[in-house]
Amino acid sequence: MRVQKAAKKLGYVPNLLARGLKTNRSATIGVLISDLTNPLFPPIVRGIEDVLDGVGFTTLLANTDNDDSLEQRRYEALLRRGVDGFIVTTAHRQHPLFEQAAKAGVAMVLANRRTDSVAIPSVTSDDEAGTRSLVEHLVGLGHCRIAYVAGPQFLSTGYYRLQAFLAATIASGMKIDDDLIVLCDSFREVEGERALHRLFATGKGFTAVIAANDLLALGCYDACRSAGVVCPDDLSIVGYNDMPFLDKLQPALTTVRIPHYDIGAESARLLLERLTSPEAPPKSLLLNPTLVVRGSTCAPSSSRLLH
Amino acid sequence: MRVQKAAKKLGYVPNLLARGLKTNRSATIGVLISDLTNPLFPPIVRGIEDVLDGVGFTTLLANTDNDDSLEQRRYEALLRRGVDGFIVTTAHRQHPLFEQAAKAGVAMVLANRRTDSVAIPSVTSDDEAGTRSLVEHLVGLGHCRIAYVAGPQFLSTGYYRLQAFLAATIASGMKIDDDLIVLCDSFREVEGERALHRLFATGKGFTAVIAANDLLALGCYDACRSAGVVCPDDLSIVGYNDMPFLDKLQPALTTVRIPHYDIGAESARLLLERLTSPEAPPKSLLLNPTLVVRGSTCAPSSSRLLH
DNA sequence: GTGAAAGCGCTAACAC
DNA sequence: GTGTTAGCGCTTTCAC
Numbered sequence: 001m002r003v004q005k006a007a008k009k010l011g012y013v014p015n016l017l018a019r020g021l022k023t024n025r026s027a028t029i030g031v032l033i034s035d036l037t038n039p040l041f042p043p044i045v046r047g048i049e050d051v052l053d054g055v056g057f058t059t060l061l062a063n064t065d066n067d068d069s070l071e072q073r074r075y076e077a078l079l080r081r082g083v084d085g086f087i088v089t090t091a092h093r094q095h096p097l098f099e100q101a102a103k104a105g106v107a108m109v110l111a112n113r114r115t116d117s118v119a120i121p122s123v124t125s126d127d128e129a130g131t132r133s134l135v136e137h138l139v140g141l142g143h144c145r146i147a148y149v150a151g152p153q154f155l156s157t158g159y160y161r162l163q164a165f166l167a168a169t170i171a172s173g174m175k176i177d178d179d180l181i182v183l184c185d186s187f188r189e190v191e192g193e194r195a196l197h198r199l200f201a202t203g204k205g206f207t208a209v210i211a212a213n214d215l216l217a218l219g220c221y222d223a224c225r226s227a228g229v230v231c232p233d234d235l236s237i238v239g240y241n242d243m244p245f246l247d248k249l250q251p252a253l254t255t256v257r258i259p260h261y262d263i264g265a266e267s268a269r270l271l272l273e274r275l276t277s278p279e280a281p282p283k284s285l286l287l288n289p290t291l292v293v294r295g296s297t298c299a300p301s302s303s304r305l306l307h
Numbered sequence: 308m309r310v311q312k313a314a315k316k317l318g319y320v321p322n323l324l325a326r327g328l329k330t331n332r333s334a335t336i337g338v339l340i341s342d343l344t345n346p347l348f349p350p351i352v353r354g355i356e357d358v359l360d361g362v363g364f365t366t367l368l369a370n371t372d373n374d375d376s377l378e379q380r381r382y383e384a385l386l387r388r389g390v391d392g393f394i395v396t397t398a399h400r401q402h403p404l405f406e407q408a409a410k411a412g413v414a415m416v417l418a419n420r421r422t423d424s425v426a427i428p429s430v431t432s433d434d435e436a437g438t439r440s441l442v443e444h445l446v447g448l449g450h451c452r453i454a455y456v457a458g459p460q461f462l463s464t465g466y467y468r469l470q471a472f473l474a475a476t477i478a479s480g481m482k483i484d485d486d487l488i489v490l491c492d493s494f495r496e497v498e499g500e501r502a503l504h505r506l507f508a509t510g511k512g513f514t515a516v517i518a519a520n521d522l523l524a525l526g527c528y529d530a531c532r533s534a535g536v537v538c539p540d541d542l543s544i545v546g547y548n549d550m551p552f553l554d555k556l557q558p559a560l561t562t563v564r565i566p567h568y569d570i571g572a573e574s575a576r577l578l579l580e581r582l583t584s585p586e587a588p589p590k591s592l593l594l595n596p597t598l599v600v601r602g603s604t605c606a607p608s609s610s611r612l613l614h
Numbered sequence: 615g616t617g618a619a620a621g622c623g624c625t626a627a628c629a630c
Numbered sequence: 631g632t633g634t635t636a637g638c639g640c641t642t643t644c645a646c
Binding site for chain 3: 014015016017018019020021022023
């Protein structure tokens, strides 16, 4: 008691390295982000930080730049610095590094993307439901020739959204035209632009295009601009994620809103749970997305694209 | 030699906590970001990471949410975790925490914003030159009644840009009308929207508005939309920073581009320099911004705002 | 080159 | 409550 008062008076602050060395715990969580410049991720990080901060945990952020070797280095740097666990937005469907980590007993939760194996707990949104709502929205407007700009198939988001598009197309009574589906190598604008140009080049008619995320949709905007195609008059465009600032675009992008903040917050809660009761069976969360209709979609006109 | 081979074979990895405890060095830099959801900052972070990574340093990111007490907690958490120094984008013109830290010998570089005291090294862009180029651009188009939406005056960026606006206005032979200057409490969209509404409410005529950063300019877009004012026909709008995605807006925003990546990269270099030669006199860097003319500015029409 | 020993600042365990 | 001790895993020093 007396000694504690004195310590406080002298401004004593425990050294966390020494404490960590001794206890093997650090009340610190490492967060691996695939690309901070993608506006999708900062709101997720905010959700993580808020929850962890509330229980006295510190968040250590690291950027992997979509680079496997950088990811491994950052992962190890964090691990060697004694973090208690990881929240990770970089998961591929097959992910040797994380699968091995999980096997080795490293606490980890995947946010936004997940692996095919469900052994690692994850918090994702329902890609199937979200994509279906987009298809139904477009079909409801009268579109019957819908192109799809798919994301990387090695990512769960790229893969499941495409699968859902195929299923929803069939369910709506339309046929699948392989020529109207383009796969992209990454979720970035340049890829979206390239993809829509390729779709234009097929000469096939289509009145709407679904992009697997917002950045690909922005690329589609670019392609329209350079091709003289007017959105939504000539072509309806939709994205996915509802990242910030989409409402400021012209036209404002119709998209699917995933609960960014909640994905982060729930990931943090799940990880804390695993830390406190490691024996409990791992569980994953699937959050609901919502359709956000803005100005980039409308009923198809008798556009030149239509046939 | 033999023992080293064996160590490698067994997959030995040094524990950084123990090493840090012993050596008091960690090859780790703490980065304090005021708000990750502001798209201005991720490119700066990327510049920092690239440079630090190149010399084997690890970057530990933390978000302060523009919250002083959170800033202090994050700062201490990083310090107690043995970081070798800080790069900080949260500086206020008066900043007791950082001034004290600098006095206590903590290595630190301010990025993007700086304190009034030059005792702490900083890497900023030339707010005076950037703002002047905006005024000259507008004057060159024929504008002579220009409103100003100012940022927080406790931030160097808010303060120096406003000072530069006043100076450039005088230099261009115009008079300063206090009613056409509105101060904002933060660099966020809502504040920009509120500010432009207040300017509209004065009933004074103006044909252009300079916002102290891009987010405030986006808020001005919102205000125009709800007031039925068309940009740029009725009102030219400019921002500052050239954050990502501005080229996708309608109209695309005329702004001043600051070298985001370089601000980060040079901050990192400066900090590394201080770490290796702590005795050298601290120096600061002022980088050049460039005017980026897009669609949100044009010659003034005989708009209803004009008188 | 290798081996042994001390100590960085803390916590956990035990005696008081 | 307080004092003492050992030891977390590393680096540094000194002897070999």
